[in-house]
Amino acid sequence: MFNKSKQNNSEPATPRPAVPESTPTTKAESPAPAPKPVANVASASSIISAALNVTGNLDCAGDIEIKGTIDGDVKARNVRIDESGKVKGKIVADSAYVDGTVRGQIVAKNVALAGSANVRGDILHESLSIEAGAFLDGNCRRLKEADQAADQPQKERKEPAKPAATNMAAAPAG
Numbered sequence: 001m002f003n004k005s006k007q008n009n010s011e012p013a014t015p016r017p018a019v020p021e022s023t024p025t026t027k028a029e030s031p032a033p034a035p036k037p038v039a040n041v042a043s044a045s046s047i048i049s050a051a052l053n054v055t056g057n058l059d060c061a062g063d064i065e066i067k068g069t070i071d072g073d074v075k076a077r078n079v080r081i082d083e084s085g086k087v088k089g090k091i092v093a094d095s096a097y098v099d100g101t102v103r104g105q106i107v108a109k110n111v112a113l114a115g116s117a118n119v120r121g122d123i124l125h126e127s128l129s130i131e132a133g134a135f136l137d138g139n140c141r142r143l144k145e146a147d148q149a150a151d152q153p154q155k156e157r158k159e160p161a162k163p164a165a166t167n168m169a170a171a172p173a174g
Helices: 143-151
Strands: 045-048 053-055 063-066 069-071 078-081 086-088 091-098 101-103 106-113 118-120 123-125 127-130 135-137 140-142
Touching (some): 123 127
Parallel strands (some): 063 078, 069 086, 086 101, 101 118, 106 127
């Protein structure tokens, strides 16, 4: 019924491959699942958890989210410091969002301080937003102005203009 042939019991049975290796299969095979895309370094996000304390500098090619404590400088494409996060050092990024505590300079194109942010240090930025309730103790300067000031020799820097003295005495009528 199934076309089975009887084998001679005196010879040992040798298994035959169902399909020889050299002949291609004509049987319809289901397509293999598509491979998962490899994470792009630029889009990968690193997370420093709330239970982690790091002493040393961090240099990340992608994004970094800080929920723990960093005692050192942080350099990344995008930096996010959560409410529980603390950084004691310089932050250099394209974008920095601070919801936690920073003790040091922030250098980023876009800087946003959330209402619970606590920053003690200077901020060099192109764009800066500060929500009500945020604490900032430091100077804020636009990046282009800071670059220009750094390019000028110390002697050539102009002193800030002082307001002109005004005479408040009334001029005689007439």
